[in-house]
Amino acid sequence: MTRVALIDDHESVRLGLEAACERAETMDVVFSGSSVTAYLTWRSKTGAAPADVVVLDLTLGDGTTVTENVRRLVLDGSSVIIHSVADRPAAVREALAAGAAGVVSKSSRIDDVIAAVTTVARGEPLNNVEWASAVEGDREFADAQLSAREREVLRLYAAGLPLKVVADRLGVAYSTAKENITRVRVKYVEVGRPAPTKVDLLRRAMEDGILAESAAEPGGGAGDG
Structure with missing residues (x-):
């Protein structure tokens, strides 16, 4: 219940x-x-x-x-x-x-x-x-200033893909994808919008329209993979 x-x-x-x-x-x-x-x-x-x-x-x-x-x-x-x-x-x-x-x-x-x-x-x-x-239209929800690569990693990761699959999709090393997600989290903390969990990252991606930049990818569960 x-x-x-x-x-x-x-x-x-x-x-x-x-x-x-x-x-x-x-x-x-x-x-x-x-x-x-x-x-x-x-x-x-x-x-x-x-x-x-x-x-x-x-x-x-x-x-x-x-x-x-x-x-x-x-x-x-x-x-x-x-x-x-x-x-x-x-x-x-x-x-x-x-x-x-x-x-x-x-x-x-x-x-x-x-x-x-x-x-x-x-x-x-x-x-x-x-x-x-x-x-x-609320700029407070769009001021983390993510790079193009950071936005792409966040889009795939927030859509449900494990980080290793994200790295494979983008043709980069797992360590590179992980570093991108770490930088994304740091940038959101710096603008007062912390995202310590994957659900929080999904919220930020929704708020900033990142998931809408292209069709959401099918993927696994919400684990941090």
């Missing part, structure tokens, strides 16, 4: 999501409330483990910022999905920069919201229209 927390200051939204999660039969709503502070207080009092996924309203009525809320939840050990209205791209970008795993619009079908929770619970980032709209 995926343990889900719902944080939204509109009770009707929470009730609708709770009912949908119950119908899914693979999800357990462990908390439903109007603020991150209320959720963390509940965690502290009950000793409950962090929710696997927190579905978080973009703007709460308690004066907190989206950056503050996302960071508190991520540091507490949960993945965060922003449940957002479609006309707040700047705030959505702020949430993604703070560590949110993705965004799903409040105008989406409820089945799409449940599918998003399932995707994030598997440790995969969301790659949807809302994500693309949020990062489009």
Whole structure:
């Protein structure tokens, strides 16, 4: 069962999501409330483990910022999905920069919201229209200044290929491909967008449009190969 927390200051939204999660039969709503502070207080009092996924309203009525809320939840050990209205791209970008795993619009079908929770619970980032709209044209998501070779290595690696296969595809030594990935990680750290895992690298490639530069290659699993 995926343990889900719902944080939204509109009770009707929470009730609708709770009912949908119950119908899914693979999800357990462990908390439903109007603020991150209320959720963390509940965690502290009950000793409950962090929710696997927190579905978080973009703007709460308690004066907190989206950056503050996302960071508190991520540091507490949960993945965060922003449940957002479609006309707040700047705030959505702020949430993604703070560590949110993705965004799903409040105008989406409820089945799409449940599918998003399932995707994030598997440790995969969301790659949807809302994500693309949020990062489009935002230079903060495109300033790592990767070289052409680094972009190509990242594209293949993030698409799922083991690093040895990436090296073979590009006709370079394994050590060269590994050095390229190391440099890519260093460059992302330098611009405040660290990518310590392969999933993080996939997120960066999505944010910067690198996976869209050509068709994604078929490949293996998400291991670091």
